[in-house]
Amino acid sequence: xxSGRFEGQVAIVxxxxxxxxxxxxxxxxxxxxxxVAVDINEEALDWTKSNDRVTAFAGDISxxxxxxxxxxxxxxxxxxxxxxxxxxGIAGTGPIDDSMLETYDRxxxxxxxxxxxxxxxxxxxxxxxxxxxxxxxxxxxGLGGDPGMWAYNASKGGVINLCRGAALDLALDNxxxxxVCPGPIRTGITKPLEEGAPDTFEGLRRHIxxxxxxxxxxxxxxxxxxxSHAASFVTGAVVPADGGVTxxxxxxxxxxxxx
Numbered sequence: 001x002x003s004g005r006f007e008g009q010v011a012i013v014x015x016x017x018x019x020x021x022x023x024x025x026x027x028x029x030x031x032x033x034x035x036v037a038v039d040i041n042e043e044a045l046d047w048t049k050s051n052d053r054v055t056a057f058a059g060d061i062s063x064x065x066x067x068x069x070x071x072x073x074x075x076x077x078x079x080x081x082x083x084x085x086x087x088x089g090i091a092g093t094g095p096i097d098d099s100m101l102e103t104y105d106r107x108x109x110x111x112x113x114x115x116x117x118x119x120x121x122x123x124x125x126x127x128x129x130x131x132x133x134x135x136x137x138x139x140x141x142g143l144g145g146d147p148g149m150w151a152y153n154a155s156k157g158g159v160i161n162l163c164r165g166a167a168l169d170l171a172l173d174n175x176x177x178x179x180v181c182p183g184p185i186r187t188g189i190t191k192p193l194e195e196g197a198p199d200t201f202e203g204l205r206r207h208i209x210x211x212x213x214x215x216x217x218x219x220x221x222x223x224x225x226x227x228s229h230a231a232s233f234v235t236g237a238v239v240p241a242d243g244g245v246t247x248x249x250x251x252x253x254x255x256x257x258x259x
Contacts, residue, residue: 005228007032010078012070012122014061014114015088017044019187020137023220024085029053031224033083036074038066040088061088062109067121074125081125083227086118087137089155093148104151111155112162119166123175131174133227136163137219140183140242156181160238167236176235178226183242185214209244209254 011028015021016037025037025048035054039045042058049056057073059066074081089111092103115136126132141149142156160179167177184204186194190213194201205213222241225231240246248254 005031005230006083006224009033009082010036010074010080011083011085011227012036012038012074012081013085013087014038014070014118015086015137017041017047019189020182020185020216020219020223021085021087022047023216024087024223025054026051027217027220027224028083028085028227031228034078036070036077038070038088061086061114061118062106064117064121067114067117071121071125080129081122082129082132084118084122084126084132084134085137085223085227086115086134087223088114089137089139091149091152093152095148096150100151104154107151107155108158111152112158115159115162119162119170119177123170123173126175127173132176133231134163134166134170134175134177135223135226136177136179137223138163138179138181138238140181140240140246143181143238143240143246164236164238171235176226176231178231178234178236179238180219180222180226181238181240181242181246182219183214183240183245184208185216185219185241187216206253206256207245207248208242209247211254211256212243214241214243 011033013025016025017039025035029035036057037048037054038057040060045056048054057070094100138159139156142160145153163177163179219241
């Protein structure tokens, strides 16, 4: 049964096939919103068939055409647009050399250009509705550097400042723009790490002050808070959802309970 906090609202969620995106879409729908769930993989959106408040839309958000089409899908079906969650993203690792440039270009196209195109596409529809809320999933990796992840770091750092600037530009239109920065979160994408590199998985857990990996639903709740009327005076914010990782200088490991 819907909780009602998003009753009558219309939302778009990108990267909604699984993990944080799916969690956010389900929370929005449970709250009464009509949701357009977007992902490049149409088959991965099959889960939407069991939720009558969620409509699937397949498209590559790094293209202008897909962003325009997803907004048209929302406004044509539901008459308006109130919320946009830009969660789609990809990662990649490797040295800074020519061999990584193709990977770098794709990471930037999805993680940063996709958000630029998304904001440009949803803003006119939100203005017609009298305002709206945009929430982007960045990362704690956008607040600092990681070994071998320079391209991902650059893309997520760019997203953070992009959204700060957009928050200033869109405030007069009553459109709020905020960013969530997840830390280590357990999703389908991290399962190979958990199963194939347990020492690395455990090492990441050891650096989290709460001493556990986060769940996709926990980040989804932060996203939906920022999208809700409860955050009506919050814009331009960058909110870590990381179990305390970014509270640490990194010089010392956080305290650990003896088991």
